[in-house]
């Protein structure tokens with residue numbers, strides 16, 4: 001059974017080194033988190049699973065990585081500078097600042113209940129920078145609030161250097177920054193987070209079918225690659241479409257507090273390339289865009305057959321990597337009653353996502369022969385290149401199993417005195433706690449089968 005309470009996940013993350021509060025030793029800073037030894041491994045595994053499905057297993061998608069800081073002009077023409085804001089309401093009694101659309105009751109303070117509130121005002125979510133010595137304090141650049149815009153502005157670069165016919169896509173995984181009014185839900189709403197986004201460029205007219213296909217592709221990925229059961233996921237249509245969006249659905253996961261967004265899927269029409277292109281008058285742009293006289297490049301596609309030049313439509317899939325990891329942790333968390341008053345907490349992670357792939361444990365500490373044997377197995381397993389393999393040499397086998405249950409390697413391998421005589425080790429399976437004796441020489445093949453299956 002998945003976690004019933006977010007606090008259980010927060011405690012486990014801190015205890016076992018997945019996620020810590022940012023700036024913790026100075027009292028912490030809201031909405032910012034530091035990822036520890038096992039957190040970085042899991043984030044990497046989720047990124048890898050996404051990149052594999054989106055880039056390596058396709059012919060029509062390229063990857064890129066843009067700078068996190070970009071010119072003010074990108075965010076002027078993307079519409080973010082004027083419009084990327086949330087409605088902010090402040091409580092006049094206790095000073096709490098709230099996002100109007102996320103308040104429990106729009107007429108009352110979430111904390112003290114008073115109705116004495118300020119009228120809503122727009123609150124800019126982007127973090128502005130004054131870059132360089134000559135800037136004199138004025139904002140001339142922004143930390144990006146999404147990866148998408150930096151993909152759009154590189155559309156022509158990528159297309160010129162790696163030619164593609166439509167439809168084709170560009171992906172990025174990387175940090176995004178938003179000065180969220182009220183960060184909440186642990187890593188659910190952060191001020192610095194990571195996105196994995198696809199912008200898929202299609203011919204106008206083929207956009208509806210492509211949108212439907214991507215909806216299914218992405219939902220399947222959540223089920224097959226992240227191991228989330230289908231009944232814990234759903235599509236939720238946006239109640240109000242942005243002016244540029246033709247269609248917008250979220251994929252939602254059922255967290256302990258209810259269903260909430262983990263990925264957004266949008267048909268953005270020609271809004272983005274149309275907003276950033278030079279010579280807007282040369283094209284029939286369907287979306288409503290800001291007049292742009294500052295762009296230096298035409299962000300258009302030339303049809304190789306007809307020679308016609310037009311602005312493609314964009315289908316976007318935008319996942320939060322931190323939210324994905326959070327959902328996977330919630331789903332994998334099990335508090336198991338083992339009978340006789342005993343219990344264990346175990347993370348039943350899909351092996352590909354586990355931060356540690358196997359722990360090798362010499363049964364007794366300080367026995368050189370056992371340690372040598374264990375180190376030999378560790379070396380063989382590391383050669384497989386599956387990820388982190390740990391040598392656990394602290395001696396107490398029961399404690400070691402509990403620790404690794406909470407970290408989530410699919411198997412522990414124990415080397416004991418008998419191993420020195422017959423070359424057999426104990427393979428203990430995390431989920432079932434079943435133990436089997438197998439030859440040490442067979443361990444690498446077994447582990448590969450377990451992790452790659």
Ligand code: ATP
Nearest residue numbers: 180188189190193195261262263264318319320323
């Ligand atoms: P929300 O409605 O929750 O503010 P959004 O609709 O603005 O999110 P998008 O701009 O579509 O989100 O971003 C795509 C994905 O990025 C979201 O589905 C989510 O997983 C992730 N994301 C967005 N904002 C945050 C945040 N503040 N902290 C962590 N992840 C986020």
